[in-house]
Amino acid sequence: MRIAGAESQIMEALWASNPLTAEALVADVQSRQAWGAATVKTLINRLLKKGAIKSERVEGRHQYRPLVERTAWVESESQGLLDKLFDGQVAPLISHFAEHRKLSPDDVARLKALIEELDHD
Numbered sequence: 001m002r003i004a005g006a007e008s009q010i011m012e013a014l015w016a017s018n019p020l021t022a023e024a025l026v027a028d029v030q031s032r033q034a035w036g037a038a039t040v041k042t043l044i045n046r047l048l049k050k051g052a053i054k055s056e057r058v059e060g061r062h063q064y065r066p067l068v069e070r071t072a073w074v075e076s077e078s079q080g081l082l083d084k085l086f087d088g089q090v091a092p093l094i095s096h097f098a099e100h101r102k103l104s105p106d107d108v109a110r111l112k113a114l115i116e117e118l119d120h121d
Contacts, residue, residue, distance in 0.1 A: 001050055003073060009033055010043045014053060015070045019063035 003011060013028040014020060020028065026040045044064065047053045055062045079088075086092040094111070097103065103111075 001052060001068065003047070003052055003068070007043050007047055010040065010047055011052065011066060011068070011073065014064060014066040018065045019056065021061050021063055025064060
């Protein structure tokens with residue numbers, strides 16, 4: 001399932017805290033984005049139609065919960081980016097970042113630790 005960039009803002013709010021009422025969801029997203037309530041509600045409706053979230057009526061108010069786990073979404077998005085831009089290869093991705101963005105010593109240490117860990121698996 002494809003969750004667009006704007007829709008991901010709704011999902012992030014729900015992954016952080018759920019269930020949320022429409023009002024709470026609007027307030028949460030508006031604290032990070034300069035969007036009107038109508039925009040947020042449009043995004044909520046898109047996600048409902050996609051089956052990414054569900055709505056439950058509790059005490060007369062709609063509450064929303066994610067149906068997609070964040071880890072599954074991150075994995076799908078990461079793999080899509082890797083496939084689209086780097087033919088599914090990890091090394092060119094890391095090379096790209098190393099060439100176009102200075103890696104911090106912490107980045108380098110974490111990459112080395114990951115490679116070491118993968119070598120022992």
